[in-house]
Amino acid sequence: MAAAKPAYGQVKDWVRQHIARGDWRPGDPVPSEAALMERFGVSRMTAHRALRELAAEGLVTRTQGSGTRVAQLHRISSQLVIRDIHEEMAERGHEHGTRVLKVAQEKAGAELAGSLRLRKGAPVFHTVLVHLENAVPILYEDRYVNPAAAPAYLDTDFTRTSPTSHLLEHAPLTEASYTIEACLPSADEARALGIRVSEPCLVMMRRTVSGAHVASVARQLYPGSRYSFSGQFAA
Amino acid sequence: MAAAKPAYGQVKDWVRQHIARGDWRPGDPVPSEAALMERFGVSRMTAHRALRELAAEGLVTRTQGSGTRVAQLHRISSQLVIRDIHEEMAERGHEHGTRVLKVAQEKAGAELAGSLRLRKGAPVFHTVLVHLENAVPILYEDRYVNPAAAPAYLDTDFTRTSPTSHLLEHAPLTEASYTIEACLPSADEARALGIRVSEPCLVMMRRTVSGAHVASVARQLYPGSRYSFSGQFAA
DNA sequence: CAGTGGTCTAGACCACCGA
DNA sequence: CGGTGGTCTAGACCACTGG
Incomplete structure (x- = not known):
């Protein structure tokens, strides 16, 4: 029945x-x-x-x-779900690895300070990671974090906890915006991902807000040959 | 108050x-x-x-x-809205133009027939268009349509009505799925878009279902330098 | 078992639209 | 003005979870 x-x-x-x-x-x-x-x-x-x-x-x-x-069905709207990469791989039954390229405190330049709503020269946390799926580089993540939103960010063991996890844990998400584009990787990025500089990549720029603070701005680069976003919609 | x-x-x-x-x-x-x-x-x-x-x-x-x-906010989910390109430009106050490269009836190959749930060799409608925003090529659209879902598709004046509009009008949407990737354009595509073959593009593959029929499968190519998807999310 | 959420009813008052 | 949707109440029965 x-x-x-x-x-x-x-x-x-x-x-x-x-x-x-x-x-x-x-x-x-x-x-x-x-x-x-x-x-x-x-x-x-x-x-x-x-x-x-x-x-x-x-x-x-x-x-x-x-x-x-x-309704005028003049649009196909669909949920684009942006998930923690670790979880996504776990669901596919794949192994997740991380290569940590940079964990540092820096002074914000003018543009970055604007994005994070900080004064120019204010301290910011900066991490650069490469995420591996079954030992294959799949995501280059360059992220700046507002210390006020996640003071302990730099103490994280990024081989065990992803930046996204840490931030969601310590800075409850209230707002986010993103942009998806196609671009070519820089020489450094291509080297870190093990791809040619002529290989197109999806790049997602994301900015997250937690309460009164801009928590983080991140640039994530996915090799086009190894990753795609997909979704569906059903009336 | x-x-x-x-x-x-x-x-x-x-x-x-x-x-x-x-x-x-x-x-x-x-x-x-x-x-x-x-x-x-x-x-x-x-x-x-x-x-x-x-x-x-x-x-x-x-x-x-x-x-x-x-809830465990382990995902940022956001509405990715896929709209009719014509309407999107109108909203930006830009002028929309269309270059029609192909309007034809063809026989479905094996792979295409599978996607459309038709027999191999069955007739299908095929259109290739370039959409212009303020006279700049912004989207290369290669689309196959199931004649059963939209019999009058080929009679459309595509310089006035977009394929999406025609299909939404004649084949009410019940289901859709899409994939977004990054890739390089073919020589033909690059020429039609007026870009170099080394310029990365966003490609969206979309399949729409209307009632019992697969209505259409389309491949849409956006030059990375001229277009991006964006969205936001607020708790 | 008590507490929870999932559903449903038969009323009610209000604000709004269009003839 | 009648018909519409927007909200709200005070009950009710049920299915499920957890101790």
Whole structure:
């Protein structure tokens, strides 16, 4: 037997199907809560919850006083999940290794100070690591950390704990932004990753905020031949 | 005056703040629905809704019989929104142009037939376009379309309607998956984009499903120097 | 077993939209 | 004005977890 679906779930599925099959096209009205109460013999709260969740998923739009309509599906939106690299490899059953290239305290230059919202010349933590998956270099990570957000950062044993783990542990995440680009590695980066300087890489720049502090800015370089981001989306 | 926040929103904010400030750390218990009823003088449905939505946002995890806990924020998840390129440019106030390189019906090879869930040799629609932003080539799009999902695809005037628009209009989207990689362009692609063959590109491979059909598989190439994906996330 | 979350109801009041 | 959605309550029954 199928696991008994809750009533609001049945309503959601019913609406979803009509949209997916094209019975109701973008802009068309969806049955009102009152109509769904009759149609399914449920209370208004239940019908309301079904439509509210569909709205949260972006499948319909609701306007108070006017009604519910099928959303213009002019975008494919999908969860891009950025996870801790260690965990990601563990899930694939692969072994994770780290090569530590730099662990140091430095003075922030003008640009970096701006990114971290610090004064120019303020001390910052700087680490450069290469992450290995089954002994193959897969990620070059150049990271600056705000000492105020994670005072003990430099004491971390980065062969055992990833910077991401340490930061999530000590500086609860409240905000993050990222950019993904394609670029060629510098000579140093190529050497550290064991690739040619002509091999294209994905580069992710990330900035994380924890409470009142910018916690960290990082530049992560993935060799194009060894890594890709992927995701999916289902209505 | 601040717009009066609904009760469930106040509860959510209160919990969110305690998590963001680190008062409650990942794994710590969050007050139960009963406790929140007392604390805020709300009904259980209201307290429940607050916690349910926080769970949907990934900030807490709930286990029936056990309780609610602060989620392990071991992942930064963010909405990667894939939009129609035309619309994206319109929003930036830029002009969109299209160069049509190929519009044809072909026979599917073995690999393509597999992707589209068709028999080998079945007819498929094939288009190759270059999208221009303010007259600069920004995207090379090589796309195969399942005729069953969009019979009129080849009749589209691609200088006015993007493939994405046509497909969303005629083949309601039910599912999609994508992969983002870095690679170098082929000689043809480089020529069409007006870049050197040594310039790294972001490539997005996308497969969309509409009801019973695989609607389309597409390969989109963005010059690394002219385009990047970006996004943000806020708890 | 007590405490938890998961679901559901039958009402209610309000704000808003469109005719 | 009637119909819509947005919110909220005070109950209820159930399934599950943990001691």
